[in-house]
Amino acid sequence: MAVQKPRSKTKEKILRTALALLNNEGEPNISSVDIAAVMEISPGNLYYHYKGKDTIIEELFADFEEELRLVLAAPINKPLAIEDNWIFLYIIFEEIYDFRFFFFNMTALLERIPALQPKFTRLLSLMQRTFMDVLGSLEESGHLVFRADEDRILSERLTAHFIYWLPYMQLRGSGGNPKSIIHEGVYSALSQITPYWGTDADPYAALLKDFKDEQTG
């Protein structure tokens, strides 16, 4: 997703380099000196643009926030067709995967860079409210049936699912293919929604089929 910002070419290149390094090597293993070295500029030159690694991380988080807000706004601007919900969840996971360094080291980063804490909390609230909206419109159209506050509980669980899926997969030893990690995450998210399906005969069968086609395709 393209984001327009009044940034110099050098700043943009620093951010792209930093993001790749943080994602691939792990946030604790990368310093601003490493970023400068990969770019073949001096640490002083890097410092002229960004005052250290945490300033770069704050800027990357701002990019992540902007992109995720755009994604989350989609179903509010225009209700999703049933078959687009799968894609919607997929795109959210892809955004998270693009900035995965943050999710692998969330607790430490939020403690070290306190400015991120309220931003991330607001983003989580937005995610949860968006899931509530999506579930609500699927309920209104008669596709889902919720009792009591099942929709609220489910929207909270989906939010938690998205932010912890990547570190959970790592803990479980599934360090492999990113495509299948995201795919399994979407599948797991959808399988939390399908039990509330009210109308169709067996949406789960179709979901499973899609999943397997995609895995082998």
Added chain:
Amino acid sequence: MAVQKPRSKTKEKILRTALALLNNEGEPNISSVDIAAVMEISPGNLYYHYKGKDTIIEELFADFEEELRLVLAAPINKPLAIEDNWIFLYIIFEEIYDFRFFFFNMTALLERIPALQPKFTRLLSLMQRTFMDVLGSLEESGHLVFRADEDRILSERLTAHFIYWLPYMQLRGSGGNPKSIIHEGVYSALSQITPYWGTDADPYAALLKDFKDEQTG
């Protein structure tokens, strides 16, 4: 849950003091000097028993592992009555809460103390298999109905739910009453199981009622 180990009284007192400090003040904010100070012993005396904070954390993790294994063995030794599943989930959450410092800082601790990584991975596998067993026996008795691999996916989700619930509640700003945080976590776990209920008229109504009685009781 009482754990018998051939430990000196001093060692036991060090572990209890450390656990309370780590849980209440947060792991990154506590040093071995702090632990010695609270116990009113010299850092040298503490060092005689445990060679630094991470050795204490390893020993505490061993306690956690032992206690959780005992809890998880319960439904394997003797299948749970339906009404005991709630209590089973509650006890798992209580164990996690008793060692919450670990879950609030999991990524950092697993990186800093590599010996914990395989132990924790094995514990997660055991948790997931136990949930599979419990779900399987509820399916055999005709209470739950699963299609395809819904039971596997659900057991993975429950495992992730348990290990990330406390940090998730903190991120969402629910820092309050521990009793209600655990209670909401159990409720959220049970609400993931009830949609697969096959027989009873409305187990969700009973679940909700229990939840509210407990909250106001």
